[in-house]
Amino acid sequence: MVDFAQVPTKVGYFAPERFEAQVRDCEVLGKIPADMQGTFFRVGGDWLYPPKFKDDAPLNSDGYISAFRFKDGRVDYQGRYVRTHRYLADSAANRQLYGYYRNPFTDDPSVSDPSRPNLRTVANTSPLIHAGKLFALKEDGLPHRIDPQTLETVGVWDFDGKWQSQTFTAHPKLDPVSGELIAFGYEATGLATNDVFIYSVDKGGKVTHEMRVKTPYVSMLHDVALTQEHFIIPMCGYVTSLDILKQGKIHWWWDFDKPGYIGVVSRKGDGRDIRWFKGPQRCMMHTFNAYTTGSKVVLYAPFWDGNFFPFFPNTDGSPFNPQKAKAFVRKITLDLKSKSDTWQEEILFPFPIVDLGKVDPRFLTLEQRYGYAGFADPNRPFDAARAGNLQGRVVNSYGRFDFKSGKFSAYFAGDTHSLQECSFVPRRGSHEEGDGYLIGVAANYAESRSELIIADARNLEAGDLARVILPFRTSAQVHGIWADAETLS
């Protein structure tokens, strides 16, 4: 019997969903911009069966891909589970067979295989489009190729056998200048290994370059940054080991004694020139962008002050500290000619944001001006009677952060809403940075439904251009991307 009642956090808007859906010609408030012709793909997680362990990470939920398809002012919606090996095994058994997040030692004996941990990936983190193919990604496994029209799972993709890492990042980078995909896998040779394999893939989808590096300690390498010359690897704080895993514990723990590191390595080399800069502890989950100027690498990143995942315990047994779960827009400068082994860091805006930062993708790897991220504005109204006691605790706004001038503008979603990650959609025919639309899914807690908001990225204060209404809650995404209609044609 399926019973989520034992999971205390699956309440209210966050109660289990567990369905696949298709909605033709969605209800739209306002007017869809005429040049929005394409698809917004989203990947997130939705537990098919309840977790085996009540304190498991929500990040261990089953992968779910959804699409909002825009054509001639109309929008269709579709959402489907990613048919991973785990999804198929659980479906056949009619129960949860898999244990803790990224720990195969805690799986049911019928599926446990610590020698092939990537088989148990849930592919629940982000979509990727490259060389005409669509993928669902998670950093503990290989990409799952998805049919962009039906959202059916085609299968695991290993770049025609050229991908040698056991894992593939959820944050590969698309170089807008060359069309290359730069991607990596960490724990590349197995559980708790410090091997990282980094690949260049040409715009036709062929692997053209590989390099291998090792990290100072085994840690989560969730996201990286890319410039035209360099590949940048931030890491900090999270630790694991085979001992921890064999004890049947969750994969990641936060160690206050571990310093932060940022590795910088030439894109075209063999990896031996990697330089590790050492600095204060930050929780380095995502990046905005980076560029190289002379001997300096400038990295913009929304790093947290400390561990922001309450389900990844501290190694010293101390309780989770929500006061450390604050991210800020940071500018980090790494000087490759400096004798100092640390970096310079500035906080560009004084208020906390959520660390899901985006830039205009046409300016990735280049010196760009704007970043976009969600944040909780406590000064905006929130209707607690209709939406719960969440005043000041929900991401109710998107901000455009001008890294050059320090100016800031914001979009507000509404007094019963919270916002998931935003995505930037360039206006067709425009080449100017920031000229386009900011889109993202809002949770409407009062109506228990999801709404896709579309705003003018250069005029966020004006509110919606349009809002696509779904008659239900769609699975929360982790990450999403926009694809013009021609990209997957």
Add this chain to the structure above:
Amino acid sequence: MSDSGCASWARGLTRRQFVATALSGAVGAAIAIPAAKAVGSPRASFTRAEPVVSFLVDQPYLDLTGRDVPYIPPRGLRSGTDLSALGDAGVGVAYGFGILIG
């Protein structure tokens, strides 16, 4: 951590119990469950209150210290309450109207 290990602190806290407490209007009250078991290898002892379901980074989470502000979802079916357990008066409260006349 084995399943029996984590169940020692979570066994008593179900979604329905959490919501029943929220609907009773016990704002700010901690959910009464056994004290949480420390994880890892604690080098220091920390006094723990009773855990609560709180809210952080747009998601509910279980605060083992019991110090964070509880999350109280809006009343109604989406709060996960089992209607059959509420009775007529409870349904009326959950849906914001008077006693049902059957």
